[in-house]
Each structure stands twice: as C-alpha cells, then as structure tokens.
Amino acid sequence: MAQFRPFEMDSIPIEEQFMNWKEIVKAPYDRKSVDAYTRTRVILMNGIENASVLMSHEMERMTVDPEIKRQMAAMRRADSMQQQTVNWLNPANQTVIETTLGYEQVAVDLTANLARNEPDPYVKQTLDFALLEDFDHLYRYSCLYDYMEQGDPEFIVQGKTEVKPGRPTVGHHRHPDDTMRKHYDKDTADIKTKMNYLTIVAGEQQTELYYKSHGFMYSDELARQIYSEIADVEEEHVTQYGLLGDPRETMLEKSALMQLCEAYIYFSCAQTETDSRIKSIWENFAKMEISHFEGCARLLEKYEGRDIRDVVKADVIEPLVVFEPNKEYINKVIDEQLDIMPSGMEYKRLSELADTWSSYKFQWKVNGAGVPSEETTKKASSELVKRDQAKNIQEFKSQLAKQTENVMAGRPAPPM
Numbered sequence: 001m002a003q004f005r006p007f008e009m010d011s012i013p014i015e016e017q018f019m020n021w022k023e024i025v026k027a028p029y030d031r032k033s034v035d036a037y038t039r040t041r042v043i044l045m046n047g048i049e050n051a052s053v054l055m056s057h058e059m060e061r062m063t064v065d066p067e068i069k070r071q072m073a074a075m076r077r078a079d080s081m082q083q084q085t086v087n088w089l090n091p092a093n094q095t096v097i098e099t100t101l102g103y104e105q106v107a108v109d110l111t112a113n114l115a116r117n118e119p120d121p122y123v124k125q126t127l128d129f130a131l132l133e134d135f136d137h138l139y140r141y142s143c144l145y146d147y148m149e150q151g152d153p154e155f156i157v158q159g160k161t162e163v164k165p166g167r168p169t170v171g172h173h174r175h176p177d178d179t180m181r182k183h184y185d186k187d188t189a190d191i192k193t194k195m196n197y198l199t200i201v202a203g204e205q206q207t208e209l210y211y212k213s214h215g216f217m218y219s220d221e222l223a224r225q226i227y228s229e230i231a232d233v234e235e236e237h238v239t240q241y242g243l244l245g246d247p248r249e250t251m252l253e254k255s256a257l258m259q260l261c262e263a264y265i266y267f268s269c270a271q272t273e274t275d276s277r278i279k280s281i282w283e284n285f286a287k288m289e290i291s292h293f294e295g296c297a298r299l300l301e302k303y304e305g306r307d308i309r310d311v312v313k314a315d316v317i318e319p320l321v322v323f324e325p326n327k328e329y330i331n332k333v334i335d336e337q338l339d340i341m342p343s344g345m346e347y348k349r350l351s352e353l354a355d356t357w358s359s360y361k362f363q364w365k366v367n368g369a370g371v372p373s374e375e376t377t378k379k380a381s382s383e384l385v386k387r388d389q390a391k392n393i394q395e396f397k398s399q400l401a402k403q404t405e406n407v408m409a410g411r412p413a414p415p416m
Contacts, residue, residue, distance in 0.1 A: 001271040001272070001320060001322075002267075002271060003316045003318060004263075004264055004267045004268070004316060004317050004318065004320060005315060005316050006260060006263060006264070006290060006293060006312070006317070007309070007315060008315075009263070009267075009286070009287070009290045010287050010290070011287050011288075011290040011291035011294060012284075012287045012288050012291055013291060014074050014075065014078060014291055014292070014295065017078040017081075017288050017291070018077065018078065018081065019081050019085075023085075024081050024084050024085050024088070025084070025085070025088050026085060026088065026089065026277075026281070028088065028089050028090055028091035028092070029042070029089055029090075029091060029275065029278070030091070031091045031093055031094045031098075034275075035158070035274050035275070036102075036105065036156065036157055036158040036160050036161075037109075037160065037272070037274075037323040037324075038273065038274060038275050038278060039102045039105075039156075040102060040105055040106045040109065040110070040323050041269045041273060041278075041282070041323060042086060042087075042089045042090060042278070043090075043099075043102050043103055043106045043206075044106050044110060044199075044202075044203055044265065044269070045086045045265065045266065045269060045282070045285075046083060046086045046087045046206065047106075047202045047203045047205065047206030047207070048199070048202045048203075048261065048262055048265050048266075049079050049080075049082050049083035049086060049262070050083055050202070050205070050206050050209075051198070051201065051202030051205055051206070051258070052076075052079045052202075052258050052259070052262055053076055053079050053080055053083060054205075055254070055255070055258055056072050056075065056076040056079070056255070057076070059072060059251050059254070059255060060072050060073070060076075062251060063251065065303070067299075068252075068299060068303070071295055071299060072255070075259070075292045075295060075296075078288060078292070079262070079292070082285050082288065085281065085285075086281070086285075089278065089281075095149065096214050096217055096218075097141065097144060097145045097148060097149060097151070098145070098151070098155075098156055099210075099214075100141050100210075100211070100214075101138065101141055101142065101145060101153055101156040101157065102156060103206075103207050103210060104134060104137050104138035104141055104207075105138065105156065105157050105160075105161050106203060106207075106323075107134035107137070107138075107203065107204070107207060108131065108134050108135050108138055108161050108326070108330070109160070109161055109323050109324065109325070109326055110199070110200070110203055110321070110323070111127050111130060111131040111134060111200065112131055112326035112329050112330055113321055113322055113323070113324070113326065114127055114196045114199065114200055114321065115127035115128050115131060115329075115333075116326070116329055117192065117196075117319050118192070118193065118196055119190045119192055119193055120184055120189065120190065120193045122181075122182055122184075123184060123193055123196065123197070123244055125347055126181060126240060126241070126244060127196075127200065128333050128337055129337065129340055129342065129347060130204075130237050130240070130241070131166075131330065131333060132166040132167040132330075132333060132334060132337060132338065133166065133167055133169070133172050133233060133237070134166075134237075135166030135167075135330060135334075136165050136166035136167055136168055136169050136172075136373075137169060137230050137233070138153075138157075138161065138163060139163055139164055139165050139166070139377075139384075139387070139388075140169055140226065140230070140373045140376055140377065141226075141230075142163045142380075142384065143376045143377045143379065143380035143384050143385075144222075144223060144226055144376050144379075144380075146379075146380040146381050146384055147222075147376065147379040147380050148218075148220065148223060160324075160325045161325065161326075161327075162327050162330070162331075163384075163387075164387045164390070165387060165388050165390065165393045166330075166334060166338075167338055167396065168373075168374075168393060168396060168397055169229065169230065169233065169371075169373035169374075170367060170371045170373060170374055170397060170400075171341075171363070171396065171397070171400050172233045172236070173229075173232065173233065173236075173359070173362060173363050173366045173367065174236060174341075174342065174358075174359040174362060174363075175358035175359045175361070175362040176239070177344065177358050178341075178342045178343060178344065178357075178358060178359050179236050179239040179240045179243075179342070180240075180243060180344060180345050181240045181241075181243040181244050181345055182243075182244075182345050183243060183244055183245055183246045183247065184197070184244060184245070184246055185246060186246035186248055186249050186253075189246070191312050191313060191314045191317055192317060192318070194245075194257055194261075195257075195260070195261050195264055195317060195321075197241070197244050197245050198245075198257060198258055198261040199261060199265060199321060200241050201238065201241045201242055201245070202261075204234055204237045204238045204241055205238050207234050207237075208231055208234035208235055208237075208238050211227050211230060211231035211234060212227075212231045214227070215227025215228055215231060222372060222375055222376060222379070225372035225375075226372040226373055226375075226376050228372070229371070229372045229373055230373070232366075240342075250304060252296065252299050252300045252303060252304060253300065253304075253306075253311055255296045255299075256293060256296035256297055256299075256300055256308060256311065257311070259289055259292040259293040259295075259296050260289075260293045260312065262285075262289040262292070262293075263286050263289035263290045263292075263293055264317055264320075264321070265321055266282050266283075266285045266286035266289060267282075267286045267320070268320040268321040268322065269282040269321075270282035270283045270286060271320055271322075272322055272323065272324075293308075296308075334392070335392075338392055338393075338396055339351070339396055339399075341353060341357075341359075343357055350396070350399055350400060350403070351399075353403070355407050357407075360403070360404050360407045360408065361407075361408070363400075363404055364404055364408050
C-alpha cells in the first residue's frame with residue numbers, strides 16, 4: 001500500500017470544494033451485495049466528518065478573531081457537504097439494527113487495528129479494554145437482530161468478524177469516576193497516537209449519538225431498553241477516550257490535527273476499498289482534507305508562530321488504518337484481559353478490586369430492575385444463546401455478581 005505523506009500530497013483549493021445537491025447526494029451501495037468493510041468504511045468516515053464539524057463549531061464559539069472564524073466556517077461547510085455524501089451512501093432499505101451491526105463491526109475491527117498499532121502502552125491498554133466491550137455489543141445486538149427480524153448477523157459481518165460474547169455488557173456499567181483516564185503528552189506523543197486518539201473518539205462518539213437517536217424508533221420495549229443500555233456504555237467510552245487527549249493542545253493545534261486525521265483516514269480507506277465508485281470518493285475527499293490541513297497550518301503559523309512540522313514531527317504517518325479480520329488478536333485479548341476492569345485511572349483484575357470500588361454501587365443501581373442485554377440474549381435462537389454459555393463468560397458474570405452482592409451486603413469479596 002502507498003504511504004501517507006501529508007506534506008507531499010495534492011490538494012483541492014477550498015473554493016473548488018463546494019458541491020451542488022446532485023453532487024452531494026450519490027447513489028447508495030447495494031445492501032445485498034456490498035462488502036462488509038465497504039459498509040464499515042462508510043460508517044467510519046461519517047463519524048470522522050461529524051467529529052470534525054462538531055469540533056469546529058465548538059472552537060468557533062471560543063475565538064474572537066474574525067479571520068479564524070471565517071476560515072473555519074469555510075472548512076466546516078465543505079466537511080458538512082462531505083459528511084452528507086458519505087452518510088447518504090447508506091441505503092434506505094438497510095434496517096436500523098442492520099446498520100447497528102455495521103456500527104459494532106466498525107468498533108471491533110477499528111479498535112483492534114488501532115490497538116495493534118498503538119505505540120503508547122497506556123493508550124493501547126485503553127483500546128484493548130474497550131475492544132472487549134464493543135465485541136460483546138456486537139453479540140448482544142446480533143441476538144436482538146435474530147429476535148426482532150429473524151436475521152442472521154453473518155449477512156452483515158460476512159464472516160470477517162466473529163459473533164460471540166466478549167466481556168459481558170452487564171459488567172460494563174461503571175461509576176463516572178472509573179471512566180477517568182491519563183492523557184498523552186502533546187510534546188512527546190507519537191503522531192500515530194494522536195491520529196488513533198482522534199479516530200477512536202470520532203467513531204465512538206457517532207455510535208453513541210446513533211443509538212440515542214435511533215433506539216426510540218422501536219415499539220418493542222426490550223429493543224428500546226437495550227439501545228439505552230448500550231448507548232450509556234458508549235457514553236463511558238467517549239468519555240474515557242476523550243480524556244486521553246492532551247488538554248494543553250491549543251485550539252488551532254487541535255483543529256490542524258483533526259483535519260490531518262480526516263485526510264489520513266480517507267487515504268487509508270482508499271487503499272483497500274473494493275468498490276471503485278466509492279474509492280474515488282475517498283481519494284477526492286482526501287485531497288480536500290489536505291487543503292483544510294494546510295489552511296489550519298497557515299493559521300497556526302500566523303497566530304501562534306509555530307511550524308506545523310514541529311507539531312506533526314513526521315513526514316509519513318504509518319501504518320494506515322485498515323479494516324481486516326482481527327479474530328486471532330481479539331481472542332488473545334479475551335483470553336488475557338476478560339476480567340480487566342478500570343479503577344480510577346488504572347486497570348486491575350476483577351479479583352483485585354477493593355470493596356470501595358465505586359462501580360459496585362453503580363452497577364447495583366442500574367442493573368437492579370433487570371439487564372436488557374442479558375434478557376435479549378435469552379430471546380435469541382438456541383445457537384446464539386449457546387455462545388453465551390462459554391465457561392470464561394459464565395465465570396466472569398458469577399464472580400462480578402458475587403463481589404457486588406457481598407459488597408452491598410457489607411461482606412468482604414470472596415477470593416478468586
């Protein structure tokens with residue numbers, strides 16, 4: 001695959017990026033014949049664009065300089081048009097739950113790819129931790145798909161991603177104190193870490209917003225509940241991932257890195273896209289984002305006297321972000337980290353958690369009237385239900401339940 005060299009890439013001037021309505025809205029892919037990873041690329045790029053637009057809106061409200069406002073407005077409008085083009089590639093006959101399975105396949109294989117190539121050990125641990133939770137969400141929603149639409153999740157994932165339990169969703173609900181994370185150092189962090197950070201925040205943020213804006217569309221009470229339950233876990237993920245970024249990065253620095261990330265991910269998608277029509281979209285939009293990156297670099301130089309090369313500190317960003325099967329890697333993480341839990345800003349084994357772990361009481365509260373993700377599994381076909389009976393999954397659930405009950409009853413947690 002080609003290397004991503006942002007300082008050598010062609011760009012399209014911002015004035016040439018605005019499109020008419022027929023250019024914005026392109027024909028969607030065919031739900032029945034689309035490659036699973038074309039779907040995931042569409043979902044990811046929609047999330048990346050949404051994140052850029054939302055970040056830009058936040059920043060414009062925190063600056064008084066009219067030139068910065070004007071240039072951000074131009075880049076934001078182009079990003080907004082790109083976002084519509086990307087999101088409209090989804091077909092109307094793809095159901096909400098089918099799109100949801102696509103979102104979780106993104107979460108699984110994207111997170112695995114980022115974790116496998118993450119140079120910062122703490123950031124990698126955070127990615128590995130949430131990977132097992134998104135992996136379980138794919139399984140729980142697959143059970144819902146079977147229950148609601150008698151659908152086979154393989155229709156969506158096409159054998160590229162396994163459908164089975166990860167860390168059970170019943171154990172994902174944690175007190176906000178346990179979503180706190182350390183941030184990387186902006187002056188020493190690798191540019192790959194910064195790109196991974198922006199990518200995963202964008203992906204998880206759009207997942208949270210999708211579940212919160214679509215879960216209510218079902219009349220089935222259990223479906224509405226599981227969307228609510230998993231949306232709340234996504235809120236935890238967005239919080240923890242967002243905190244990995246260094247808050248000392250300036251507004252213009254963050255903006256430049258976001259535009260660079262857009263170009264990087266579009267370029268990555270283009271290298272492996274199998275649909276030639278959609279590949280051309282990725283290639284074209286990558287050139288647009290390079291222009292946005294260059295515009296932000298000029299603002300950074302003018303207003304902060306900084307050279308963008310001193311921020312990026314690399315001529316090439318590698319490796320690329322690639323959607324591909326990660327079964328072996330994920331199973332290894334399951335074997336080694338299923339019982340890992342966050343306690344404050346650190347990660348510990350379930351058996352190492354103190355009785356004062358704030359999430360015991362939190363889980364007791366939110367799970368007190370039943371757990372939708374568990375109830376949904378029981379509604380699925382016997383073949384899917386059987387997967388939830390794996391020994392390691394049952395042991396995790398049992399141990400967590402016992403420790404929670406003992407703590408709430410004032411007794412010490414039993415030894416492992």
